[in-house]
Amino acid sequence: MQTSSVLQDSPKNAALVEEALVTNVTNPLTIHVGQASEKGRKQANEDAIGIRIPSGLMLSTKGIVSVISDGVSTAESGAQASAISVSNFISDYYSTPDTWGVQTSCNKVLTALNRWLYGLGQDYRDARRGYVCTLSALVFKSCTAHMLHVGDSRVYRLRAGELVKLSRDHSTTVSESKHYLTRALGMDVKLDVDYKSVALEVGDIFLLTTDGIHDVLTDYELGRSLTKYIEKHPQLTDEQCEQFCLQLIDTALNAQSNDNLSVQLLYVAALPTQDIGDVYQKLSSKPFPPPLDVGMKLDGYQVTHIIHQSQRSQVYRVINEAGSAFCMKTPSVNYIDDAAYIERFMLESWVGNRINNNYVVKVAEHNRPKSALYYLTEFLDGVSLAEWLTQHKKAAVEEVIRLVKQIELGIRAFHRRETLHQDLKPDNIFVTKQGNIKIIDFGSCYIKGIAEITTPLTRDNILGTADYTAPEVILGYQADGRADLFSLAVITFEMLAGELPFKGQLCKCHTRQDFLAIEYISVNKLNPMVPEWIDAVLKKAMSIEASFRQADSCEFIHQLTTPQPNKVSKTTVPIIDKDPVKFWQVVSIMLFIALVASLVTG
Numbered sequence: 001m002q003t004s005s006v007l008q009d010s011p012k013n014a015a016l017v018e019e020a021l022v023t024n025v026t027n028p029l030t031i032h033v034g035q036a037s038e039k040g041r042k043q044a045n046e047d048a049i050g051i052r053i054p055s056g057l058m059l060s061t062k063g064i065v066s067v068i069s070d071g072v073s074t075a076e077s078g079a080q081a082s083a084i085s086v087s088n089f090i091s092d093y094y095s096t097p098d099t100w101g102v103q104t105s106c107n108k109v110l111t112a113l114n115r116w117l118y119g120l121g122q123d124y125r126d127a128r129r130g131y132v133c134t135l136s137a138l139v140f141k142s143c144t145a146h147m148l149h150v151g152d153s154r155v156y157r158l159r160a161g162e163l164v165k166l167s168r169d170h171s172t173t174v175s176e177s178k179h180y181l182t183r184a185l186g187m188d189v190k191l192d193v194d195y196k197s198v199a200l201e202v203g204d205i206f207l208l209t210t211d212g213i214h215d216v217l218t219d220y221e222l223g224r225s226l227t228k229y230i231e232k233h234p235q236l237t238d239e240q241c242e243q244f245c246l247q248l249i250d251t252a253l254n255a256q257s258n259d260n261l262s263v264q265l266l267y268v269a270a271l272p273t274q275d276i277g278d279v280y281q282k283l284s285s286k287p288f289p290p291p292l293d294v295g296m297k298l299d300g301y302q303v304t305h306i307i308h309q310s311q312r313s314q315v316y317r318v319i320n321e322a323g324s325a326f327c328m329k330t331p332s333v334n335y336i337d338d339a340a341y342i343e344r345f346m347l348e349s350w351v352g353n354r355i356n357n358n359y360v361v362k363v364a365e366h367n368r369p370k371s372a373l374y375y376l377t378e379f380l381d382g383v384s385l386a387e388w389l390t391q392h393k394k395a396a397v398e399e400v401i402r403l404v405k406q407i408e409l410g411i412r413a414f415h416r417r418e419t420l421h422q423d424l425k426p427d428n429i430f431v432t433k434q435g436n437i438k439i440i441d442f443g444s445c446y447i448k449g450i451a452e453i454t455t456p457l458t459r460d461n462i463l464g465t466a467d468y469t470a471p472e473v474i475l476g477y478q479a480d481g482r483a484d485l486f487s488l489a490v491i492t493f494e495m496l497a498g499e500l501p502f503k504g505q506l507c508k509c510h511t512r513q514d515f516l517a518i519e520y521i522s523v524n525k526l527n528p529m530v531p532e533w534i535d536a537v538l539k540k541a542m543s544i545e546a547s548f549r550q551a552d553s554c555e556f557i558h559q560l561t562t563p564q565p566n567k568v569s570k571t572t573v574p575i576i577d578k579d580p581v582k583f584w585q586v587v588s589i590m591l592f593i594a595l596v597a598s599l600v601t602g
Contacts, residue, residue, distance in 0.1 A: 006033055006238070007090075009054040030270035031064055031140055034241025037262040038249050040212055046071030047210050047262040048082035048133075052090050060272075060453055061098035062105075063141030065090055066264050070153050070210040072132040072184060073259075081117050081131035081186055088113055089137060099354055099417040101448035102139050102146040103195055110135070110148065110185070110193055117186030132186040136167060136208055142454045143271050145206065149194040151184045154214050156222065157198070158205040158230075163223030166196060204268040205230070212259035213252045225251065236267040272454055283342040289330045289372035292316055299371055301328060313345070313443075317379060325379040326364050330372075342373070347450065348442040349375035354417060359410030361430070361440045377440075382433045385491070386426035394498040394527045397534070401561060404492050406437035408553045411488060414439075415481045415552070418448040422473065423464040424487035426494070446479070466507035467500055471515045471544050482546045485553050489541030492560070496534075497526040501542060515544045533564035 031053070039045035051066045053059075069085045071078025089109055096105040121130015134151020147155055152169040170183035183192060207226065214222065225248060233240045245263040252261050291314060292303045301318035307327065308315040311334055318328045329348070335341035352363035352375070364376040383391075385403075392399075407429060414421050421428075423444035430438040444464055464473060470486035473479050493501040500506070502518045509515045520539055524530040537559045543549050550556040 006035065007050070007052040009052075009056075009058065027270050027273045028059060029064065029140060029142065029272050030268075032236050032238050032241050032267045032269050033066065033265065034238060034243070034245050035066075035262075035264040036242060036245035036249055038253075038260070040253060040261050041258045042260055044079060045260050046073065046079040046082055046133075047212070047260040048079075048086040049262050049264055050086040050090050051264065051266075052094070054094070058094065058098075060142070061449055062094055062096075063102070063139050065093060065137065065139050066206070066208060066266055067135065067137045068153050068208040068210060068262055068264055069136075069185075070134045070151065070212075070260065070262070072134070072181060075121075075130055075132040075186075077121070077131045078133055081120075081133040082135075084117065084131070085113060085133050085135050085185055089135065093139070097354060097417050097449070099351070099419050099447050099449045101418055101452055102141055102144075103197075104418050104448065106137065106139065106146070106148045107193065107195075110150075111191060114185050114191040115189065118189050121186055130186060132181075132184050134181070134210075135185050138206055138208070138266065140200070140266075140268075141452055143200050144452065145198050145200055145204075147194070147196045147198070149196075150191065151181060152179070153208065153210050156207040156209075156219075158207065158223065158226050159201065159203070161227055163207075163219060163226065165219060166198065167194065170194075200268055200271055202268055202271055205236070206264075206266040206268075208264040208266075209248075210260060210262040212257050212261035213248060213263060215259065216252050216255040216257045217248075222248075235269070236265075241265040241267055283339050283346070284336075286370060286373040288333050288336050289374055290333070292330070298328070298374070299368060301326065301376075303328075312341075318376075326376045327361075327379050328374055328376055330374040343455075344443060345373070347445065347447070351419060351442040351445050351447060352377065355413050355419070355442075357410055357413035359406050359437050359439060360413055361438045380430050380432055380438055380440075382431050384427055385429040385431055385437075385495075388431045389426055389495065389498075392495075394529075395495055397496065397530055400492065400495045403431070403435075403437055403495070404488070404560065405557055407439065407488060407491070408557045410437065410439040411481075411484050411553050414445070415484070420446040420479060420481065421484050421487075422446055422469075422479075424484055424491065425465045425468040426491060427465075429491070466509075467504070468506075470546065471509065471512070472546050474509065475512060475515075480546070481552050482549050485541055485549055485556055486546075488553060488556065489538050493523055493538050493542070496530050496538075497523045499526065501538075531563070534560060536564075 033051050033053070035049050035051060037045060037047050037049050048069045049067065053064050054062060067086045067089050069082035071082035075081065092109040093105055096108060117131040121132065134153045136151070136153040136155050137148045138155065139146040147166055149155060149167040150170060152171045154165060155167040157164050157166055171179045171181050173179050181187065185191070205226065207222065226244070229244050244265050248263050249261045289298055292298065294303050294306065296303050300321055303316045303318050305317040307317055312332050314330045314332065316328045317325060319325050331342065331345045349363050352361070361380065362378045364378060366376060411421065411424070421439065421444065423441060428439065428441040430440055432438065466474065468487045468490045470479065470483035473483050490501055502520060505518045509518060520542070523535045523538055524532055537556065541549050541556050550559065
């Protein structure tokens with residue numbers, strides 16, 4: 001009998017304020033697990049299994065992973081394929097950005113893994129005989145289980161005594177004893193993976209099996225065995241989970257299973273629970289700094305200028321003891337009792353540390369303990385795009401395109417991290433003295449990876465500035481990267497026309513009817529130097545319906561920088577208006593022909 005160990009990360013001390021942000025749970029996610037694998041009556045075991053339970057920050061941002069894989073027996077390298085798939089899926093998943101959602105992270109990993117296995121199998125004439133395996137994975141993050149599945153391994157869930165199969169077999173049955181896979185890792189250069197997410201409940205039990213188990217034991221038998229075991233052990237421990245896996249393998253062997261046998265059992269013992277009081281206590285572990293004046297110091301940083309002050313925050317130019325300049329952003333004491341505000345402020349530096357791009361302001365490293373809540377960024381010398389616009393009314397098309405291309409590169413850096421900026425506007429874009437763009441302010445960002453973490457806080461749903469915000473955001477619909485694209489198009493229009501699009505009516509729209517009623521005025525009517533084809537690109541990007549816009553900001557820039565041949569627009573006039581006499585002559589002839597034809601056939 002062979003069993004595989006479960007990898008449990010050792011706990012580490014959380015020193016960063018950001019860790020308090022995503023681990024502010026009264027009770028963490030707790031899952032008891034067990035697994036076992038046996039070669040059975042075969043000479044070698046081509047199955048592979050693996051579970052990883054991280055701790056601390058990673059438990060919150062990435063979750064717990066369980067993977068089971070079955071090497072296809074007709075493939076010469078099925079055993080290697082399954083072993084590679086399990087180990088690489090686990091390691092690569094935890095290497096993906098923690099701003100990504102589970103589905104994106106898993107799909108990226110599986111796509112790369114599939115191409116690698118397919119490439120390894122190209123030495124074989126038949127790809128099905130190369131590095132081919134099934135794979136079923138569960139990712140438990142916060143209060144949700146995410147299932148990724150390809151092949152004929154299976155994933156079950158037992159809840160309230162009812163066993164439900166969550167996966168579906170990707171196989172076709174030729175005869176009672178012959179089944180062929182229709183989908184598997186390494187079988188084809190393209191991979192279609194089933195994805196499903198299910199809400200977790202305490203007491204849920206998940207069972208993963210390879211076909212050596214479920215080919216000889218029916219779903220009813222599996223459910224009955226598990227239910228009887230639970231009756232004896234209502235609160236499963238790791239040891240009891242593993243013991244069940246071993247017993248189930250013995251049961252399948254006694255049922256004459258002639259394949260490898262692998263089982264994983266996961267018992268949800270506790271879900272992350274959060275109390276708003278506990279959350280606030282952890283979030284407020286650092287005090288708010290008081291409003292600072294020029295000459296005052298905080299942690300060795302001396303204020304030289306007050307750059308910005310508002311109801312929500314303050315921004316200062318500071319220098320350290322070595323004379324290096326930085327921007328310091330501090331939260332407003334107006335929100336000292338607002339846990340949601342504190343969380344969002346902490347997220348700003350968390351996001352900034354994960355967006356490394358030349359066109360996005362960089363969060364500065366801080367090598368000493370902080371005495372208060374604030375963060376530092378690089379100091380930028382120049383003006384905001386809003387100030388630039390006042391100095392460059394109806395700027396040259398070439399200069400606008402140059403700057404917009406840089407803005408788009410910054411936006412793309414956010415989107416590659418599955419993060420939406422959500423507040424793109426001239427005030428949040430900086431133009432340095434060298435003429436380079438820097439996107440600033442992460443206060444309104446939507447981060448998919450963080451959004452998947454359960455919280456008792458009520459977060460803002462409508463963010464950004466109405467003059468530049470996409471309709472779907474204002475209306476509370478689900479937004480994606482095309483919302484930032486809309487904002488970019490509005491900014492581009494303003495740079496070219498010297499005024500906002502839609503006669504500045506966007507900020508007055510509150511319903512879908514309001515948005516549909518506003519009128520688009522061509523940018524080249526406001527600035528004749530702008531070619532008509534650029535106007536067409538901008539109009540498309542500012543479509544009220546997100547589905548009518550370009551697919552992403554990259555396509556927008558491609559169209560914006562790819563001149564189209566001038567086409568003379570011709571208004572199509574219906575023939576009945578152009579030549580009514582001829583129209584009715586043609587209609588009369590057609591009716592006469594139809595009448596004659598009906599008489600002849602009659």
